[in-house]
Amino acid sequence: MVGSTILKLDGLSKNFGAFQALQNISLEIFEGEFLTIVGPSGSGKTTLIRLLVGMDEPTEGEIRLRGKRIEGTPANKRPTCMVFQSLALFPHKTVGQNIEFPLKIRREPQDRRQERANELLDLLRLPRDYYHKRIAQCSGGEQQRVALARALAFDPEILFFDEPLSALDYRLRKALEKELKDLHERTGKTFVYITHSLEEAMVMSDRIAIMNAGQFEQIATADQIYAKPVSKFVAEFMGEVNLFDIDGSERSGIAASALHSRENLNLGLVDDEFGTLMVRPEFIRQIDGEGNSDFWVFGKLRAEYLLGSRLHYEFECKDGTTLTVEKLREDRLSCVAGDEVLLGWDVENTHLIRSGG
Ligand code: ADP
Ligand code: MG
Numbered sequence: 001m002v003g004s005t006i007l008k009l010d011g012l013s014k015n016f017g018a019f020q021a022l023q024n025i026s027l028e029i030f031e032g033e034f035l036t037i038v039g040p041s042g043s044g045k046t047t048l049i050r051l052l053v054g055m056d057e058p059t060e061g062e063i064r065l066r067g068k069r070i071e072g073t074p075a076n077k078r079p080t081c082m083v084f085q086s087l088a089l090f091p092h093k094t095v096g097q098n099i100e101f102p103l104k105i106r107r108e109p110q111d112r113r114q115e116r117a118n119e120l121l122d123l124l125r126l127p128r129d130y131y132h133k134r135i136a137q138c139s140g141g142e143q144q145r146v147a148l149a150r151a152l153a154f155d156p157e158i159l160f161f162d163e164p165l166s167a168l169d170y171r172l173r174k175a176l177e178k179e180l181k182d183l184h185e186r187t188g189k190t191f192v193y194i195t196h197s198l199e200e201a202m203v204m205s206d207r208i209a210i211m212n213a214g215q216f217e218q219i220a221t222a223d224q225i226y227a228k229p230v231s232k233f234v235a236e237f238m239g240e241v242n243l244f245d246i247d248g249s250e251r252s253g254i255a256a257s258a259l260h261s262r263e264n265l266n267l268g269l270v271d272d273e274f275g276t277l278m279v280r281p282e283f284i285r286q287i288d289g290e291g292n293s294d295f296w297v298f299g300k301l302r303a304e305y306l307l308g309s310r311l312h313y314e315f316e317c318k319d320g321t322t323l324t325v326e327k328l329r330e331d332r333l334s335c336v337a338g339d340e341v342l343l344g345w346d347v348e349n350t351h352l353i354r355s356g357g
Helices: 045-053 095-105 110-123 128-132 140-153 170-187 198-204 222-227 232-237
Strands: 005-016 019-030 034-038 060-065 080-083 158-162 190-195 207-212 215-220 242-247 274-279 285-287 295-307 310-317 322-328 340-345 350-356
Touching (some): 005 045, 005 190, 019 190, 019 215, 034 198, 110 140, 110 170, 215 222, 295 322
Parallel strands (some): 158 190
Antiparallel strands (some): 005 019, 005 060, 285 340
16 A cells, blocks of 8 residues: 655755766655666666665755655664665575674564564565575575565665666566565565666556656656656657657648658647657557558568567668567568568557657
């Protein structure tokens, strides 16, 4: 259950000398939500999360935890906890000693510590006899779970994660993504997760914030971001996409030379407005004649790629641009490289990104 605002960032900026790593960031994080911040390398994700946990101070702006300003409070005085990519476990100590570390700092008695460690082993689905196992003898995935158990032993109000799975191999990463989502549901805690992998964000999150060059481009659910991106950056970041420039002053509304559309199609652009028309590859189909769909292009098949259960087709349009089409394996297109075909899609499967006028 997602509740009231737990953390509020207001006008946060961070400068390193003349370089502005974060520019006027504002965001509300809700109690119990799983929020993921996604962005390319160097976009400012780690810088932001360091401010949120108290490892660094903002140049400007406020951070409020349940209404109380905390931007000057050091990390060890905040009820938050960070899980890093490098797990920072004590390799020569046991799993139990690692998990109990936060409880030891708080001077909890040994029997209470061990009881809690066992509960956390159960929660993370590690066998209880791992309590005595050394970290160095655990696999990568097990170590990741121990790090999570230790983070939970702090009993933080918010857990922050900075790309904790990026060093793991694909299968383990996939398994842990699901476990993290499940752990979030079982603990009811607020999770703020950073990744550069969109797939990871889509699997786990309630909301996704897309970061680009120190600013948020869009904050919304995965579905909204996928179907209705606010910018070309977001559209392209969210997987394969076909984009066409459109121009409200053209009679057809279409500036892209290879694209045709049914007459009197209302794209929602007024005169001198510009925009980009987006269509995802899975909405494009092979059609028999011009006008059998709202939009169409002539495309020459350049290449076909098999991606497990799906296929990607790359077509070359008349103006040299590329059109990507996606089909399920069982809906394979009946054309071979070099064939020219008509490809169409309908207006309800498009999205207009306005860019002004
Ligand atoms: P991300 O985590 O999204 O990959 P970072 O937040 O680590 O990005 O970095 C954002 C930008 O800020 C990068 O250009 C990086 O070089 C710069 N940066 C980060 N930390 C420092 C620092 N301590 N001093 C100078 N520049 C920094
Ligand atoms: Mg980083």
